[in-house]
Amino acid sequence: MKGRVWILGGTGQVGAHVARLLEADGAGIVTVSRRGSAGYEHVAADLSAQDTHLPFEAGDRVINLTEATGAAIMRSAIRLGAVLIETSATPEYMLSFRDLARREGGPGMLLDCVGVAPGLTNLMAHELRRLHPDLRRLHIGAELGLGAHAGPAAMRWFYESLGTRLSVRRDGRMTEIATGRLVRRFPFADGKPDRIALNFPFVEQRILAEEFGPSVETVQVFLGISPPWVTHLLRCALRLGFGGLGARFARPLARATLAGPTLGEATTRIVVCGSDSRGHRIVPLRLETGEPSIATAAVIAAAAGRARPSPGRSISSIADCLTLDDAVRAIRNLLPETRLTSADREAVTTAGGACDRSGST
Incomplete structure (x- = not known):
């Protein structure tokens, strides 16, 4: 892989993994953050400042790993012909850059929903719809293990999200739902009972609703945490009204969590399932892998290797850049x-099965 790759927020956990992967593939790496250096060419800059300018060039890839990055830098990347690779899961933040890319109109391009959730979840949803063109209701469950700490930004985002409401397509209508209000069970692990996950404000449910159109009447994403008792504890806390407090004190809660011990395994499990127009449950597509930050970095690096500006196209998503097999292969290398499992990845439906029980707290 030739060319230059800018990694905004590149001195963090995911950024370090991405830099190593892309450098090994022949890319020139430039990391950008307020302080510190990961051993590559480094620019010390405040990414949130409106007067920060970076010397992007046509064909550069710019990977944004921080939601502190302001619109001025993003606008500069699009204007100068770079590919801006967005990894955020937050709807308001990411959709604002979609609006920016539409207004700028190129010659650069925004490539978004890159990572695990969003990213791998999008690819699995597209694969399920390819196998089942009659898909009407789509449910995605992501279970992340606490056997390894997430980065500070990801942990802060988790707590901030507890006090939010999200707009999702449900039964053909866009509906606002509070985080954690809906509960659904997913077959996250072989030979074990289905485990609960709570609806969470991942941006891919908005993107997938747009990409699939009105024929897919429901698109929802749920988050579970392993060990499963943590998900049950979170559900109880949200029922008691602690979501707003979590959002209000996100920074100290994130610091306290990261200072504490890890729990259980460092795992990533994703299940994508749903039903067709006759109400038949579709056999789930399930992926299980290891540490979330490594899996995320693998998908980001694979997307960066394929990303190219497309004349006349200002916005692209991960499904335009990678196939599910591409992403799984990249993760499996690390x-x-x-493991990616399904019923032979053929169009098989059943009158009953997993992902068919839901409720609200």
């Missing part, structure tokens, strides 16, 4: 235990 995490050999990675």
